[in-house]
Amino acid sequence: MRIRRVFWHRAAAAVAAAALALIAPTARAAAGVLIDEMFSAQTSPANFGFPTGAAVGNGVLNVTSGMRNYTTSVKTFDAAVAAERTLDLTFDWKTAVATNGNKTGIELRDSQGNLVFSLAGTTTELRYGVTGPVSNSASAPDSLNPTWTKIAYDRTKWYTVNLHLDFTLQRVQYLISTRETAARVMTSGTASITGRNLAKFVACNYYGTGVQSIDNVRLTAPANAANGQLQGKRMYAFGDSIVYGHNYSRSFVNLTAERELMNLTKYAVNGATIGPAGGTGQILSQVRGASSQSPDYVAFNGGTNDAGLIYEGRYRVGSMAPGFDPATFDRSTYAGSLETTLHTMRTKWPAARIVYVAVHKLGSRDWNTQLAIRSVTLQICTKWGVTVADVFNDTALDTRINSHRVAYTFNGLVNGYPGTGGTGTHPNLAGITFYVPVLTAALTQP
Numbered sequence: 001m002r003i004r005r006v007f008w009h010r011a012a013a014a015v016a017a018a019a020l021a022l023i024a025p026t027a028r029a030a031a032g033v034l035i036d037e038m039f040s041a042q043t044s045p046a047n048f049g050f051p052t053g054a055a056v057g058n059g060v061l062n063v064t065s066g067m068r069n070y071t072t073s074v075k076t077f078d079a080a081v082a083a084e085r086t087l088d089l090t091f092d093w094k095t096a097v098a099t100n101g102n103k104t105g106i107e108l109r110d111s112q113g114n115l116v117f118s119l120a121g122t123t124t125e126l127r128y129g130v131t132g133p134v135s136n137s138a139s140a141p142d143s144l145n146p147t148w149t150k151i152a153y154d155r156t157k158w159y160t161v162n163l164h165l166d167f168t169l170q171r172v173q174y175l176i177s178t179r180e181t182a183a184r185v186m187t188s189g190t191a192s193i194t195g196r197n198l199a200k201f202v203a204c205n206y207y208g209t210g211v212q213s214i215d216n217v218r219l220t221a222p223a224n225a226a227n228g229q230l231q232g233k234r235m236y237a238f239g240d241s242i243v244y245g246h247n248y249s250r251s252f253v254n255l256t257a258e259r260e261l262m263n264l265t266k267y268a269v270n271g272a273t274i275g276p277a278g279g280t281g282q283i284l285s286q287v288r289g290a291s292s293q294s295p296d297y298v299a300f301n302g303g304t305n306d307a308g309l310i311y312e313g314r315y316r317v318g319s320m321a322p323g324f325d326p327a328t329f330d331r332s333t334y335a336g337s338l339e340t341t342l343h344t345m346r347t348k349w350p351a352a353r354i355v356y357v358a359v360h361k362l363g364s365r366d367w368n369t370q371l372a373i374r375s376v377t378l379q380i381c382t383k384w385g386v387t388v389a390d391v392f393n394d395t396a397l398d399t400r401i402n403s404h405r406v407a408y409t410f411n412g413l414v415n416g417y418p419g420t421g422g423t424g425t426h427p428n429l430a431g432i433t434f435y436v437p438v439l440t441a442a443l444t445q446p
Helices: 009-015 250-258 282-288 304-311 334-348 367-384 402-408 429-444
Strands: 033-037 056-057 060-063 073-074 086-095 103-109 113-122 125-129 151-154 159-166 171-178 185-192 199-209 213-221 234-239 263-266 297-300 353-358 389-390
Touching: 073 151, 086 103, 086 113, 103 213, 103 263, 113 159, 113 171, 125 171, 159 250, 171 250, 171 429, 234 250, 234 282, 234 429, 250 263, 250 297, 250 429, 282 334, 297 429, 334 353, 334 367, 353 429, 367 389, 389 429, 402 429
Parallel strands: 234 263, 234 297, 297 353, 353 389
Antiparallel strands: 033 213, 056 060, 060 213, 073 199, 086 159, 086 213, 103 113, 103 199, 113 125, 125 151, 159 171, 171 185
C-alpha cells in the first residue's frame, strides 16, 4: 500500500520506497493537496490531460509514444493551480530511449511560456534545466531547448523529482534522486527562474524515439508558505551537527534560507551540547562568540549530544528555575545551561525571534533520556517565549524505525551528496525535507 504525505514530507518518502508505506499523513497534509495521481486506473481527463502520445497502463502514465521529432504534447493545469504562489511538486520519471542521439523529456512552463523546470534523458545523460528560451510549447526544436545541465546516469532506473516552486520570489528548489531504498542523490540545488506560475506540463520528444513513464504525481500548496515575507531577513543558526550539516555544507537551515532568500550565518559545530560537558564546546560559547548585530531570527537546536552524555552520567537533565535571575540557574545541568543560553540570547539580541528546533525521534539515543530532555526543554521554551519548530512531534520522521534510519540519515557523502544508511542521527537531503517546512512555519507564524 502506498500512503501519501504533504509534499516535502512525501518527497523524502518518494526517495526511499521502502519507508513510504510507514509514513502516515499528518493533520497538515489534507487542505493543500491539488493533485494526487498514482495512475492505478484511467484518469479524468483521460491520460492525465495529455492529448497525444499518452496512455495510462500498468500503473503508470506513458507519454511521447509514437511522436515525431521536435513534437510536444501539453497538459494544461487548471486555473486553481496557476493561481497558487507557492507549490510543491513531486513525481517519478523514467525514459526508454535506447539509441544514441535520442532525447526525450518534460518541461514545466508558465502561462507566458517561461521555463519553470525541465528534465530530459539521452542514452547516457540525465539533463535538467531551470533557464532557457520562452516557448509556446507548440514544438520542441533545438533552438527552444532549455539550457541543460548534464549528469551521467543509468537510464534503466526510475528517478524521483521533488520541486519547491515559489513564484513570489521566482525560485525553484530541486532534488533529483534514484527511486530506490538506498537512494542516490543525482543533484540538489536552489535557483532563480523566470516562470511566474505553473500552467503547463509539456511532454517533449526532442529527437528520435523513446517513451517516457511518469508515476506518483503529487502537487500541493504548502500550508505555511512564507510567500516572500522572509526575503532579506537575517538568521543566525546555532547548534550541533544536525544544524551544521555533519559532513555536508547544506543543512536544513541552509535549505530554508536558500529557498526564502534569507541571509544566514551558521555558527553550529559538530558535537556541540547545551549542557556543560560537550566534546566540542557548548552552544552557549557559539552564542557568545557570534556577531552583536541583531538578527531577525535565531534558530538553534540542542539535546542530541546531551542525550548521550546524560545517559552516561556526565551531568543531569535538571529542572527549570523558578524565575529569570541567571544566578538561580544550575549551570551544571542541562536545564540550567539551556536557561543560561536563552538569557544570553535575549540579552544580546532582544528584538530577535528565537526558534528552538526539536529534532526528530532518534534511534541513536536512549528513548527515555530523549523524552526527559524534551519535557524540560518545552517547559523552558514556554517560559522564555521561544517558538518551537517541533520536528519531533509534527513529522513522522522516526529513526527508531530501521527503514527510516536507512532512507533518511547518513554518515558519509556519495558523489558529493549525503548518502543513506546512517546511524539515525544526521538527516540526509531526504531527511532534511522533513525539517524545512516545520522551520518555515515557525519563522512565519504570528
